[in-house]
Amino acid sequence: MTDLSGETRKTLMGISTATLTTALFKRGFRNVFLQGLGRLAPGPNMVGFAYTLRYIPAREDLDVLASFADRDNPQRKGVEECPAGAIFVIDSRGDASAASAGCILAARLQARGCAGLVTDGGFRDSPEIAELDMPAYHQRPSAPTNLTRHHAVALNEPIACGGVSVFPGDTLVGDNEGVVCIPAHLTAGVAAEAAEMTVFEDYVMEMVKGGASSYGLYPPTGTATMDEFRAWRQLNGR
Numbered sequence: 001m002t003d004l005s006g007e008t009r010k011t012l013m014g015i016s017t018a019t020l021t022t023a024l025f026k027r028g029f030r031n032v033f034l035q036g037l038g039r040l041a042p043g044p045n046m047v048g049f050a051y052t053l054r055y056i057p058a059r060e061d062l063d064v065l066a067s068f069a070d071r072d073n074p075q076r077k078g079v080e081e082c083p084a085g086a087i088f089v090i091d092s093r094g095d096a097s098a099a100s101a102g103c104i105l106a107a108r109l110q111a112r113g114c115a116g117l118v119t120d121g122g123f124r125d126s127p128e129i130a131e132l133d134m135p136a137y138h139q140r141p142s143a144p145t146n147l148t149r150h151h152a153v154a155l156n157e158p159i160a161c162g163g164v165s166v167f168p169g170d171t172l173v174g175d176n177e178g179v180v181c182i183p184a185h186l187t188a189g190v191a192a193e194a195a196e197m198t199v200f201e202d203y204v205m206e207m208v209k210g211g212a213s214s215y216g217l218y219p220p221t222g223t224a225t226m227d228e229f230r231a232w233r234q235l236n237g238r
Helices: 006-012 017-026 065-069 074-081 103-111 126-130 184-209 225-236
Strands: 046-057 086-091 099-101 116-119 136-138 150-155 159-161 164-166 171-174 179-182
Touching: 006 046, 006 184, 017 171, 017 179, 017 184, 046 074, 046 159, 074 103, 074 150, 086 159, 099 116, 103 126, 116 171, 126 136, 164 179, 179 184, 184 225
Parallel strands: 046 086, 086 116, 116 136
Antiparallel strands: 046 150, 046 171, 159 164, 171 179
16 A cells, blocks of 8 residues: 555655655665656656556567457556556556557546656657646657557556566656655655755755855764754744
8 A cells, every 4th residue: 555645745746856766775775766767848746656557578469459449458447447646657678669658548547637657668649748737757759559569468566667666556756857666655754754855955055055065064974064954944944
């Protein structure tokens, strides 16, 4: 089960993936940032819980256009069952030579209230997907239908995406830099810690822009650094 309450979701909307990866690194997690993915259009953070689809290589006798009419086709079934607030995450084996999905399915996910769409492959109709309100991340554009390279086999099972293990219910956070996966049971704690880190990083940035040296400031090893930070925090209502 995901640990993504309304308050935690709100907190994560204001935290960068860079800060989250550091908070996770403190807990021993090194491989949490989905590699090679870019956001189609910049915007506010994407926050939601993972609902997954897995592809294997296509097989010519199975992956024909008529297969789209099958209501049990995992790709189509997943789009129609992905719950509101979820992020539809597709394991395309890092293969962007055929589309993981296109704008019609992306628009359907948006209409269902999904929080985002992520693949380590590519999207067709990427300019149109970029115009949707729902955030979307992929490796690069890919026009050919998924049937030429991908065979959908599993819904809402553990997958690999961008070289990261993603389990159903894990929390995904995306910003304009990329996407990070937080194990579901750690979400609330990581969010709280990362929020505190963000306040301190904002202080450090202000000091550095004002001419301060990073030595003793970041990390805060200087004897007066934390006292000065607390004073700044009180002054700024942070």
